[in-house]
Amino acid sequence: MFDSTCKFLAESFSSDFASWLIGEPIPLTELSPSELSLEPIRADALILLASEEYILHVEFQTEPDPNMPYRMADYRLRVYRRFPQKQMKQVVIYLTPSQSYYVYQTAFEIPGTRHEFDVIRLWEQPTQLFLESTGLLPLAVLTNSPDQAQTLRQVAVRIDAVPEMRVQSNVAASTGILAGLTLDRDVINQVLRKEIMQQSVIYQEWKEEFLQEGRQEEGQSLILRQLTRRIGGVTPQLRSQIQSLSLDQIESLGEALLDFTESADLVNWLQEHQAS
Known part of the structure; x- marks a missing residue:
């Protein structure tokens, strides 16, 4: 900032x-x-x-x-x-x-x-x-x-x-x-x-950036809850990888996890999307 x-x-x-x-x-x-x-x-x-x-x-x-x-x-x-x-x-x-x-x-x-x-x-x-x-x-x-x-x-x-x-x-x-x-x-x-x-250009840009971060955190929280219901607990390592995803990647994971049945599905998805 x-x-x-x-x-x-x-x-x-x-x-x-x-x-x-x-x-x-x-x-x-x-x-x-x-x-x-x-x-x-x-x-x-x-x-x-x-x-x-x-x-x-x-x-x-x-x-x-x-x-x-x-x-x-x-x-x-x-x-x-x-x-x-x-x-x-x-x-x-x-x-x-x-x-x-x-x-x-x-x-x-x-x-x-x-x-x-x-x-x-x-x-x-x-x-x-x-x-x-x-x-x-x-x-x-x-x-x-x-x-x-x-x-x-x-x-x-x-x-x-x-x-x-x-x-x-x-x-x-x-x-x-x-x-x-x-x-x-x-x-x-x-x-x-x-x-x-609040009328400044930079204030509006920062506001949008903060909103983007808020949406990303909210999306991560929702994904983790859905994964817990579908495949059980998420390991700290996998949780860390999920938290490093962009907002677009989180949205993609939200669609993909509907087909997950075990932890290996999540691991494979993260590998394919080059999460680290």
């Missing part, structure tokens, strides 16, 4: 992020990882934005990642292969405080090779900078603030001043999600207007 929120912000307010990270309000457009010829290492966290001269590569992290230096070096080479003439800025942004060695790593090193990248630890950043750009407002509560609840109230005032309702609702929803990393939900609900957040 936090990765997708940050990705949404960077892509929706690319000029704000360019001003912050590059130092110029350069218009940037999304660059698909597929344009780099190879599959991304971790597509859900990958943000690539491009202009005529720059490639901006941003990774947001809630936890330290020992593989981050390698990922930075790998993507730098991929981008150079595809766009050798473009400058590239790479930034890892850590969202939550940590004393781990990994959040201080700024280079990938092996014998004969060294690649450097930038690291930003939000909890060390001055809050005021993030209160001055609409696209950065949701990050403000994670910065070096002595009173995060008060910072959230400052953010809410600025959100209310955004003239375009769609932008206002998207920024409010993003703020509510990211504030959850550091503040209680009750505090967030008291400060941010829920009716504004």
Whole structure:
């Protein structure tokens, strides 16, 4: 959820992020990882934005990642292969405080090779900078603030001043999600207007995602009850495999189990559908 929120912000307010990270309000457009010829290492966290001269590569992290230096070096080479003439800025942004060695790593090193990248630890950043750009407002509560609840109230005032309702609702929803990393939900609900957040595109997407997860859990529970009636108890191993199925696979299993008479039928079905 936090990765997708940050990705949404960077892509929706690319000029704000360019001003912050590059130092110029350069218009940037999304660059698909597929344009780099190879599959991304971790597509859900990958943000690539491009202009005529720059490639901006941003990774947001809630936890330290020992593989981050390698990922930075790998993507730098991929981008150079595809766009050798473009400058590239790479930034890892850590969202939550940590004393781990990994959040201080700024280079990938092996014998004969060294690649450097930038690291930003939000909890060390001055809050005021993030209160001055609409696209950065949701990050403000994670910065070096002595009173995060008060910072959230400052953010809410600025959100209310955004003239375009769609932008206002998207920024409010993003703020509510990211504030959850550091503040209680009750505090967030008291400060941010829920009716504004509910109008946002990302709120609707998350709502649908949660509903999908709910349907999947409900389907798993129903399948397990039906299997118990038809073939007796389900072993923990088989239960684990069933819980790993997608919603479509659960629906298919619901139809297939009508013909099951013993556990072997379930085992065979799971093998055929490559459940693990």
